[in-house]
Amino acid sequence: MAGHPRDVRDERREDSASAAVTDLFRCHHLELVRLALLMTGDLAAAEDVVQDAFEQLHRRWPSLRQPGSGLAYVRSSVLNGCRSMHRRARVARKHAARLAEPPSAGADAAGGVAGERSDLIAALLALPRRQREVLVLRYYADLDVAEIASTLRIGPSTVRSTAARGLDALARALKENDQ
């Protein structure tokens, strides 16, 4: 038996949201996990961040002004999640250095990801957050300047200057390693 018309409308809207988010999830889950992995260096944390981003997208789907912007929304959520993770890790290191094992240990055990970085990746992960984000979006996600600006909510000129500074810093770090 059909319920109240408003309930039926709500149900249809939720079904449509679920279908759209599920499609996005199936098509882009892996690439977003990889993006988060490049931002965090930790596979387990990357998986958690992406899962959270999709849950958030599902909750907010009805309020998205442009349903076509779902991927951009979830990509921003993933980057935000990575930032939060770094903040939490800093707090945890500060307050609980004596407790249990260090945060990276789980990642090492889980996938051996953190322990086997090239000099270049290590240098990238050591860059300031904004530079790292811009370089990963530019050289891994292949976004153009306008897309990076929209994702990070910064101006196109800031994207260009940040990318240039990031590349300089990488070059310096590699040179220091060689010496």
Place this chain on the structure above:
Amino acid sequence: MTDLEDRLRAELDDFAQRANPATIRPLQPPPGRAARQAPRRMRRWLAPVAAATAVAAVIAGVTLAVRPAGHNPVTGPGPIAGVPPFYLTLDQPVKGHVATAVLRSSPTGAVLARAHVPMLGTAQPSVTGSADGRTYVVVENTFESAGHGYGVRFYRLQTGRHGRSLRVDRLPISTFPLAVDGTALSPDGRELAIAEQSCRDSGCQYNQIQVRSLATGATRTWRTRHEGLSLSLSWAGRHQVGFLWESGRKTHSPRLRSGYRLLDVTGPGGDLLATGPVVQLKPNPGHDIPAAVVTPDGRSFVTSSTRVAHGRDHHVTVTTKIIMVSARTGKVQRVLYTESGSGVLHTYGRTGTLDEQRCVVMAVDRTGEHPLVQCFVMGRFSFGTLAGGRFAPMAGLPNSYCVRACRGPMWGDATW
């Protein structure tokens, strides 16, 4: 484009490939409408309540984290460096059809998550965990071959973020018609090693260790037709499985003798006893061969040994030790802990029998320095970990907590 840009693009691609369908957990698409049962009106106030609870939990967590061990009201190991952040216990009630898995914080003992696993009253549950504390496999085992019992069921428990939840899934594994003698989950939680035995009324035909991918169901099998039992499985890294081979008959062949062994599981399968034991065992009358857990680097086994000195008038002194044995030379490298007690043993009394006096090593951490152990010496149970030669009871549990092989019908297990 500069050389650096080219190199950056290539190395980013290469690094990102480490996340691939074979290495990442199969995450679930967000739940649809049917899966969410809370009505909209309820969800509206659940969100702020959940947020407030989360904030309170964070504040409480930080408070507990910075509180010095001496002021911690909960008995337990406190902040021991290197101890895994969680430990999981599995309890089966005397009567009932569920076992309860409880995930606790190692430093504080706080219950992080709880889950119920369907379990027959006659079954003995065991649990094995991955190295990162994210995945566990619970085994419901009647220890009977399927011809006489109903077999074995496997359940996977996956922890949520920060161990705040436990999700239970039945694994589609059938060991029929084999009996299962032991299991161990690989460090990455993706493969399960299962010790199996094919027995009929006329006798047993073979033993095998099967390594099964939990993602694809693909198996690799190492088998032997020699009489014996393979027990006490554990992983050394992702390429070796440590196990105890208990030979069913006296043998002059060093290759077939009882002992702790390391099985290279990188190949497609083969002979279970192709190489001899790395630690040969001498008979210890009155005692079972103790369980041993190989350290993650494969260099040592952590196990126990028990000696009983008999005095006058049935008076005995029991000394049990947790030891680290070299997987290369078979010699004792270190004594991690010693516990002793003396008195008169009463078969049906509180002190237990001779063969019950022992410590059992259930799991080890990354270094092997902090095994999870249960001891029973002269009537006293203790369950905890070791640090600097001292025993530290696990936080959040009563001092006399018993998890495995307890006296009476209670049976359970625990792991990091």
